[in-house]
Amino acid sequence: MNDKVTVTSDIPSPYIENRGGVYRLKRKLTYAFAFRLLNKLLDRQQSLAILEIGTGSGFFLDFASENFPNSQFTGLELDERLLRETATRAPKASLHQGNAESFELGLNQFDLIVSFQVIEHLYNPDAMLKNVKAHLKPGGLFLVTTPNLSGFGARLMKERWHGYRYDHVSLKHKKDWDVLIRSHGFSPMYSGSTFFSGVPILNRFPLGLMNWFLLVVFGSLRWSSGESYVGIFKSNTLESFNDFQSI
Numbered sequence: 059m060n061d062k063v064t065v066t067s068d069i070p071s072p073y074i075e076n077r078g079g080v081y082r083l084k085r086k087l088t089y090a091f092a093f094r095l096l097n098k099l100l101d102r103q104q105s106l107a108i109l110e111i112g113t114g115s116g117f118f119l120d121f122a123s124e125n126f127p128n129s130q131f132t133g134l135e136l137d138e139r140l141l142r143e144t145a146t147r148a149p150k151a152s153l154h155q156g157n158a159e160s161f162e163l164g165l166n167q168f169d170l171i172v173s174f175q176v177i178e179h180l181y182n183p184d185a186m187l188k189n190v191k192a193h194l195k196p197g198g199l200f201l202v203t204t205p206n207l208s209g210f211g212a213r214l215m216k217e218r219w220h221g222y223r224y225d226h227v228s229l230k231h232k233k234d235w236d237v238l239i240r241s242h243g244f245s246p247m248y249s250g251s252t253f254f255s256g257v258p259i260l261n262r263f264p265l266g267l268m269n270w271f272l273l274v275v276f277g278s279l280r281w282s283s284g285e286s287y288v289g290i291f292k293s294n295t296l297e298s299f300n301d302f303q304s305i
Contacts, residue, residue, distance in 0.1 A: 063157065064179045064225035065136050074143055075115040085117045087270075091277020092118075092172070092201060093125050095248055095290055099199060102126055106169040109134065109193065111158045111186070112176030116144030119151045132168070134161050159185035161193075168193050172201040175286070178226045187242040194293040200244060206287040207231045211256020213283075219256055221285075232282045235289060244291035251284030252277070 075081065100106065106129040110118055113133040122131060131151040135141045141153055154163065158173070159182050171190050177183045190200050205221035206212065208231040212219045221229060230238070236249055253272045254260040260269050278288040 062181045063136060064181075064227060067137075067139075071137055071139050073114050073137070073140060075117070082117070086121055087274050089118055089121050089174075090274060091252070091288070092174075092203075093121070094277055095288075096170070096199075096201065097125070099247065099290070100126075100170065103128055105129055107167055107195075108132070109163065109168045109171045111161075111171060111173040111190070112136075112179075113144040113148075113153070114140055114174070116140075116147035116151075118172065118174060119144060119148035123148060123150065132163060134158065134163070159189070161189055163193060165192050166195050168198055169195055170199045170201070174203050175205070177202060178204045178221075178228050178230075180228055183228045183238070184242070187239060191243050191293055196293060196295050198293045199247070200239075200289075200291045200293065202235075202239070202289050202291075203286050204235065205229055205256075206251050206282075206285060208233070208282045208287075209251060209256055209285045210254060210283045211285050214257055221256065230287075232287045235287050239289060239291055243294045245294055246289065247292055248280070248288070248290040250278045250280040250288050251282060252286045252288065253284050256285040 102125060106126055108122060108126065108129050109132045111134050113119060113135040119131050119133055131148065133144055133151050133153045134156050135144060136157055138155060141155055144153055158176060159180055171194055177186060180186055194200065205226065207229050212221055232251055236246065240246065254269045259265060278284060
């Protein structure tokens, strides 16, 4: 197991977010695409076991408790500072400090595992995917987002693209994420990407209104050129995985 991590307590965390009500509304809109996709695949009233890998400041778990009111929530986060933030926004969630590459929360425990903009921070994303597979119930769902090297922003901005950061150590193209995740025993339910937030001029007023409109109304599309990769995968049974491997 690679013990290297990109989290450091030597500098202030760039992922501690604003506490204002207007900012919370903005963040709620940014997660709307995820709930739109998940609500097509899951019963909102069902009692689900949901895990978020990399809770950040806790906004997803906050909103998920409203969207899935009868479910149980678990959060995993390496940075203790972010865990404290999450605890204030999702007080009913069971929170754990741990590395996405090596966590142990019980095999076959979860109906849904989500991870937003985390896997690119890992030196060994395969280890995370192996753990996700082990922790999902058979047929459970995995939703993942990550910066997309195939996106219009990455191709246009090149080395100036904001996805190139010191802590983004596993960036890939959309097609490469598809192949990698499927190789760990998952079947794709949805594969797409978002829109144009990686191009500065398209992320500022007034053109930014177009980008926000697309994000709020559509969230993502089944295309390869958006800023962030969005994938939803179902955990295969052993038999279906062997069938897939033989295709």
